[in-house]
Amino acid sequence: MRGTGTDLRRIDLHTHSAVSDGTDTPAALVAAAARAGLDVVGLTDHDTFDGIDEALAAAVPAGVQVIPGVEISTQLEGRSVHLLGYGCNRHDAPLLAELERIRRSRDERVPRMCELLTRLGVPITVEEVLAQAGEAPSVGRPHFADVMVAKGYVASRDEAFRRFLADDGPAFVARYATPLRQAIGLVHGAGGVAVLAHPWGRGSRDTLSPVVLAGLAREQGLDGIEVWHQDHDDATRRLLHQLALDLALLPTGSSDYHGTGKVGHPLGVNLTPPASLAELERRMARRGR
Ligand code: AMP
Ligand code: ZN
Ligand code: FE
Numbered sequence: 001m002r003g004t005g006t007d008l009r010r011i012d013l014h015t016h017s018a019v020s021d022g023t024d025t026p027a028a029l030v031a032a033a034a035r036a037g038l039d040v041v042g043l044t045d046h047d048t049f050d051g052i053d054e055a056l057a058a059a060v061p062a063g064v065q066v067i068p069g070v071e072i073s074t075q076l077e078g079r080s081v082h083l084l085g086y087g088c089n090r091h092d093a094p095l096l097a098e099l100e101r102i103r104r105s106r107d108e109r110v111p112r113m114c115e116l117l118t119r120l121g122v123p124i125t126v127e128e129v130l131a132q133a134g135e136a137p138s139v140g141r142p143h144f145a146d147v148m149v150a151k152g153y154v155a156s157r158d159e160a161f162r163r164f165l166a167d168d169g170p171a172f173v174a175r176y177a178t179p180l181r182q183a184i185g186l187v188h189g190a191g192g193v194a195v196l197a198h199p200w201g202r203g204s205r206d207t208l209s210p211v212v213l214a215g216l217a218r219e220q221g222l223d224g225i226e227v228w229h230q231d232h233d234d235a236t237r238r239l240l241h242q243l244a245l246d247l248a249l250l251p252t253g254s255s256d257y258h259g260t261g262k263v264g265h266p267l268g269v270n271l272t273p274p275a276s277l278a279e280l281e282r283r284m285a286r287r288g289r
């Protein structure tokens with residue numbers, strides 16, 4: 001590896017495959033990462049590790065390093081917060097049990113959301129949603145959106161979220177999410193590194209105030225925060241970067257790529273500084289994968 005200062009690796013640490021709500025298979029995503037000129041890509045599907053083996057197998061032929069990860073659905077004071085876990089032991093029983101609990105709750109809300117959508121004049125069935133999710137063990141609102149697009153009710157996932165599926169939308173049904181502090185503990189317990197995803201994106205900015213972030217760093221040992229993300233404007237990125245420096249949190253950057261499922265999030269659109277990845281890898285190694 002090149003030394004710091006001349007390390008120009010292009011590192012994108014947060015992406016989704018069709019194992020959750022992205023549209024590329026894990027192998028296709030890794031190939032796309034190579035074509036996008038990335039050297040390192042983190043696969044962070046929602047609440048599941050199911051795509052990791054396929055992505056790791058695709059890494060060598062593609063000439064891309066894959067960092068195994070997960071994006072955990074958590075909550076703080078009732079607000080949704082996403083936590084990225086890198087390098088976790090994928091056989092850690094407590095973490096696996098918790099991810100399964102979240103996924104079960106994802107499944108359980110499907111009938112109710114179909115009912116609401118049907119009442120709202122956009123009838124869709126549980127079977128259609130499950131068929132759309134296919135092999136994905138983690139069923140999410142984007143799968144509902146894709147059914148709605150396929151049936152011609154809306155033009156895009158974005159329109160489906162705006163009109164029906166957003167957190168304050170008429171078809172939203174809450175599901176279980178792990179308390180944030182517990183989730184950080186689970187990631188650490190599994191030997192992983194915990195990074196807050198898009199902390200000042202949609203909805204969570206008020207909850208994750210600088211004081212709260214300082215507490216999470218000090219008391220929970222939070223490792224990092226995502227700074228360079230499409231949900232953060234330039235001013236927000238500057239503030240978060242300074243906060244990361246002040247709190248000794250690793251600043252990361254990513255595309256939050258979802259294949260064709262999310263516009264404006266192409267692979268490599270935001271990057272992680274090589275120094276952040278180096279420290280992240282040191283911690284992963286120290287905690288034992
Ligand atoms: P869920 O996992 O069911 O809570 O759904 C959240 C997922 O929906 C996240 O992965 C978001 O990236 C995605 N999402 C949220 N808003 C939009 C939008 N406007 N267009 C496309 N995807 C979205
Ligand atoms: Zn997603
Ligand atoms: Fe997220």
Ligand code: FE
Binds near residue numbers: 016
């Ligand atoms: Fe994400």
